[in-house]
Amino acid sequence: MQQKNITGYGKEYEIKKHPDIKGVQIIEGKNNFPISWLNQQGYCEYQIYLEYMKGIETAPTSAMTHGSEIHNQLENIFKQDATPAKFEEVVETSKSEASMSRECFVISPSYGIRGYIDEIWMTPEEIVIIDDKPGRTPYQSTMNQVRAYCLAFKDMTNDSRMIKGALRERGTNNLFWIEIFTxxxxxxxxxxxxxxxxxxxxxxxxxxxxxxxxxxSCRYKRYCEHYKKG
Structure with missing residues (x-):
């Protein structure tokens, strides 16, 4: 499987920052939010309100820091042997020759979502979209995140191949959850x-x-009026 480092995209959008919500962009007249927020939404919607609408900042947890370190290490290793290529080129050539990429950016102005796929396998038969997570439990929130990546990729490419979403144990080759995007x-x-x-x-x-x-265990509990001690 060819390793392709995606370096650019054919289509560009006019992007405006939302005047009141941190992290939200306005693209083609619609609010566009990071797909990773779906994981946070599944944990607690009010976290999104506190962090992005109220603007409350907290220090990252040790788990978050460790996860970022592993992610960056894998990305650096991948780039050492990967061939630079444009997104559209990778999608097209993968219809005859399998390839894999990391940090694949996907965006859908129509659905108002965008994000970076940890790893994507493109073969002549199928597309496999992988998100790395700690542990081996497929929570509804993490499944939703992968499903949104699948939706954005499909909307972005109009590719007719079968699309699968998968969760992988971070730092391993263990795909502990996989489903067809029906x-x-x-x-x-x-x-x-x-x-x-x-x-x-x-x-x-x-x-x-x-x-x-x-x-x-919430890092926003001291700011949350819904938190009850005891």
């Missing part, structure tokens, strides 16, 4: 993304988690 799954993730868009335009309320274990 029309039914596509509808489910569209519904979740639409809810996120409702949160951003204030047509839907941010719902805090009801799991006390999540609250106790």
């Amino acid at each position: 029309p039914e799954i596509e509808k489910e993730i569209e519904f979740t993304i639409n809810r996120m868009q409702g949160l951003l335009d204030s047509s839907k309320p941010f719902i805090p988690t009801k799991n006390p274990n999540k609250c106790r």
Whole structure:
């Protein structure tokens, strides 16, 4: 499998920063948020409100720092042997010759999402989109994140090949969850993304988690009016 380092994209968009929400861009007249926020949404929607709408900043956890270090190490190793290529070129040539890329940027102005895929395998038969996570548990939030990557890739390329989403144990080759991106799954993730868009335009309320274990370990608990000690 050829290693391709994606260095550019054919289409560019006019991007404006949202005046009130950190991290949200306005592209083609629509709020566009990072796909990684779906993981945070599944943990607790109110975290998104505190961090990006209220602008509360906290120090990264040791797990976050360690994860970033591993991610950067893998990226540097990959680039040493990868061939530079444009995104459209990689997609087209993979229809006859398999390739893999890391940090593949995908964007969908129509759905209002964007993000970087940790690793993507493109073969003549299928596309496999992989997100690296600590542990081996496929949470709904992490599955939603991968599904949104699949949706953005499909919308961006209109590729007819089978698309699969997968979660991999960080730092290993263990794909502990994989699924075909079916029309039914596509509808489910569209519904979740639409809810996120409702949160951003204030047509839907941010719902805090009801799991006390999540609250106790939350780095925003000292700022959250929903946090109850004890």
